[in-house]
Amino acid sequence: EAGVAQSPRYKIIEKRQSVAFWCNPISGHATLYWYQQILGQGPKLLIQFQNNGVVDDSQLPKDRFSAERLKGVDSTLKIQPAKLEDSAVYLCASSLGSPRPEETQYFGPGTRLLVL
Amino acid sequence: DQQVKQNSPSLSVQEGRISILNCDYTNSMFDYFLWYKKYPAEGPTFLISISSIKDKNEDGRFTVFLNKSAKHLSLHIVPSQPGDSAVYFCAASDGGSTLGRLYFGRGTQLTVWP
Numbered sequence: 452e453a454g455v456a457q458s459p460r461y462k463i464i465e466k467r468q469s470v471a472f473w474c475n476p477i478s479g480h481a482t483l484y485w486y487q488q489i490l491g492q493g494p495k496l497l498i499q500f501q502n503n504g505v506v507d508d509s510q511l512p513k514d515r516f517s518a519e520r521l522k523g524v525d526s527t528l529k530i531q532p533a534k535l536e537d538s539a540v541y542l543c544a545s546s547l548g549s550p551r552p553e554e555t556q557y558f559g560p561g562t563r564l565l566v567l
Numbered sequence: 568d569q570q571v572k573q574n575s576p577s578l579s580v581q582e583g584r585i586s587i588l589n590c591d592y593t594n595s596m597f598d599y600f601l602w603y604k605k606y607p608a609e610g611p612t613f614l615i616s617i618s619s620i621k622d623k624n625e626d627g628r629f630t631v632f633l634n635k636s637a638k639h640l641s642l643h644i645v646p647s648q649p650g651d652s653a654v655y656f657c658a659a660s661d662g663g664s665t666l667g668r669l670y671f672g673r674g675t676q677l678t679v680w681p
Contacts, residue, residue, distance in 0.1 A: 494671045499668070557613075
């Protein structure tokens with residue numbers, strides 16, 4: 452079974468530029484999560500989708516971050532414009548059922564973003 | 568504000584001995600707890616979990632203990648193996664109110680040496 456795919460794996464941009472990350476979850480997984488992991492910290496949830504609907508985006512900085520999951524499959528996360536403090540690893544995860552802590556989340560390898 | 572705390576950034580253990588990783592939490596509403604393991608350049612992988620109605624859950628070499636009164640949980644690995652060397656994240660959820668949102672600690676780097 453293929454895992455969660457993410458691209459690109461690495462991205463370097465200058466502040467105020469825009470960047471987009473792509474995630475393809477495990478086939479058939481209804482729930483998709485985007486996390487931000489700053490160096491030395493644990494992952495922090497940014498947004499979670501159930502199918503193509505947003506379930507929780509309370510921790511997403513909506514002035515610069517946006518995400519979509521059209522057709523309820525793959526998803527994109529965009530930052531516009533980027534700030535230095537956005538340098539982090541962006542992790543995508545998916546789970547089979549509805550958003551519950553008992554549903555195992557499967558993580559992709561992440562996209563490492565460096566903002567100069 | 569860190570609601571899940573892993574106060575030991577690193578732990579070094581000899582192969583065959585027990586590894587004990589600790590985690591504390593501050594939110595009394597947390598009712599489900601998980602441990603994830605992460606190798607370099609990979610995403611975290613689920614290891615073991617425990618509900619607040621239990622105080623122990625075991626899966627092979629891995630056992631998680633929960634002390635609700637102390638708001639503390641620990642992961643025991645017995646016996647430790649070099650392949651267990653990884654970063655271990657503790658996570659917690661209050662399920663109902665936040666639809667399963669996980670709050671992660673900063674992680675503990677475990678090194679198992681031969």
